[in-house]
Amino acid sequence: xxxxxxxxxxxxxxxxxxxxxxxxxxxxxxxxxxxxxxxxxxxxxxxxxxxxxxxxxxxxxxxxxxxxxxxxxxxxxxxxxxxxxxxxxxxxxxxxxxxxxxxxxxxxxxxxxxxxxxxxxxxxxxxxxxxxxxxxxxxxxxxxxxxxxxxxxxxxxxxxxxxxxxxxxxxxxxxxxxxxxxxxxxx
Numbered sequence: 001x002x003x004x005x006x007x008x009x010x011x012x013x014x015x016x017x018x019x020x021x022x023x024x025x026x027x028x029x030x031x032x033x034x035x036x037x038x039x040x041x042x043x044x045x046x047x048x049x050x051x052x053x054x055x056x057x058x059x060x061x062x063x064x065x066x067x068x069x070x071x072x073x074x075x076x077x078x079x080x081x082x083x084x085x086x087x088x089x090x091x092x093x094x095x096x097x098x099x100x101x102x103x104x105x106x107x108x109x110x111x112x113x114x115x116x117x118x119x120x121x122x123x124x125x126x127x128x129x130x131x132x133x134x135x136x137x138x139x140x141x142x143x144x145x146x147x148x149x150x151x152x153x154x155x156x157x158x159x160x161x162x163x164x165x166x167x168x169x170x171x172x173x174x175x176x177x178x179x180x181x182x183x184x185x186x187x
Contacts, residue, residue: 022101022150023059023094028052028186031065033158035179043072043079047177051088059094063108069164071171078126082171084138086114092146104148113139116169133170140166140173148183156183 031051038045051065065088072079090110097104116138123131146160158181165173 023055023104025055025057027055029156029183030186031158031181031183033160033179033181035160035177037069037071037175037177039176043074045071047179053183061092061094061106063090063092063110064088069175075125076127080119080125080131082116082118083120084114084116084166084169086112086138088112088142090142090144092144102150106146106148108144108146110142110144112142112164112166113137116171118170136168136170138166138168140164154185156185158183
């Protein structure tokens, strides 16, 4: 038996690189992502996030994460920052992949909950005006279209477009995000 095993290992070693299997059940990956909110404009509105993906037996995945979103609103000659901190839990359905399992296209739905603050709690503006909107808890969901492409067996490039719908917010209910990310497969 050992002899056959050694022959198999030698054949694999001499035949080139052995590719790892992808989208296996219980595989996990850590995601780092970021991008733009509501288009690329001045001042820059952006988001950054971190997440954990866990793959299911059908090649779909559960995603849990946290995200920071920053929007700037122009008032006279200053910019007023609005920040949202949200937690996410969602399910992504893989609906398209190539035969070599290098590219995957998924659509996902997520529940979001978090906190929104205006100007970090400081409501008095330099010209004496006062912001009337309050810091508040927010809740809602998101729909995401995501393309994953494997750069190596353990590093994945993510490209995504997402529509967030949040209630309780004073900066509007809908926000479109698009961005990039990296996922590192950890097992």
